[in-house]
Amino acid sequence: MATMLKPVSAADAGDMRPRVSAAEWALRVDLACAYRLVAHHGWDDMIFTHLSVRVPGPEHHFLINPYNLMFDEITASSLVKIDLDGNAVLETPYLTNPAGFTIHSAIHMGREDAHAVMHVHTPCGQAVSAQADGLLPLTQTAMLICDDIAYHHYEGVAVDLDERERLVADLGRKNAMILRNHGTLAVGETVAEAFIRLYYLERACEAQIHALAGGVALINHPPQGTPEKTAEQGAAGLKILGNMLAWPALRRKMDRVDAGYQL
Numbered sequence: 001m002a003t004m005l006k007p008v009s010a011a012d013a014g015d016m017r018p019r020v021s022a023a024e025w026a027l028r029v030d031l032a033c034a035y036r037l038v039a040h041h042g043w044d045d046m047i048f049t050h051l052s053v054r055v056p057g058p059e060h061h062f063l064i065n066p067y068n069l070m071f072d073e074i075t076a077s078s079l080v081k082i083d084l085d086g087n088a089v090l091e092t093p094y095l096t097n098p099a100g101f102t103i104h105s106a107i108h109m110g111r112e113d114a115h116a117v118m119h120v121h122t123p124c125g126q127a128v129s130a131q132a133d134g135l136l137p138l139t140q141t142a143m144l145i146c147d148d149i150a151y152h153h154y155e156g157v158a159v160d161l162d163e164r165e166r167l168v169a170d171l172g173r174k175n176a177m178i179l180r181n182h183g184t185l186a187v188g189e190t191v192a193e194a195f196i197r198l199y200y201l202e203r204a205c206e207a208q209i210h211a212l213a214g215g216v217a218l219i220n221h222p223p224q225g226t227p228e229k230t231a232e233q234g235a236a237g238l239k240i241l242g243n244m245l246a247w248p249a250l251r252r253k254m255d256r257v258d259a260g261y262q263l
Helices: 022-041 097-109 123-129 140-148 162-172 189-212 226-257
Strands: 050-054 062-064 081-082 116-120 148-154 176-179 183-188
Touching: 022 050, 022 062, 022 176, 022 189, 022 226, 050 097, 050 176, 050 189, 050 226, 062 097, 062 148, 081 116, 097 116, 097 162, 116 189, 123 189, 140 148, 140 189, 140 226, 148 162, 176 189
Parallel strands: 148 176
Antiparallel strands: 050 062, 050 116, 062 081, 116 183, 176 183
């Protein structure tokens, strides 16, 4: 007879505040908020895909979602702290996803500045990932980030640890990635930066799918030189936009509509 997994809920983690540092708790709250925001925007894929953040310290531990919770259930306490071998550092009632570990551990190991890593499987992101030319500079949103996007070819479900070195090599110094035939990914020095990059990338993909639905012949291409100019403007403003303006507003929004992430 097959072994049945014990059903769990977000409450099974208990209150993690007494067990972690103040710095880690602040990261847990930010990351849990990002999970609820992903669900709020409709970017979640049931219990699949992942957002992670590195915990301060030399161990390179990072926080990731429990495999058996929906994104709108995730709380600061239910996030799982794991090491670079995928082992839970603190006792937890939850499982973790091997595919999420492969992708996120690769980037956390390979990019010291990539404290936060976010990966989703939205229909529009997947559609652009399946298009030969990838993200096109058709809208202001796309032009703001086009120069900061890398591409990684599909190798199957990401459970092969050998793929990690290729993921890191393909990402290079870029801060966003389109995983071919798979989805989108963004990184940042903070949860705020990673989320804002993911927001721009997802909005650009959505706009591209709508624009191309009318036919390539009807597309208005921007004047020569403007995509490059817009990319420079985007690179200069994203840190301020993410950390100081948009993220505090997003936190206030979630406090109004879904404050349970803070538990």
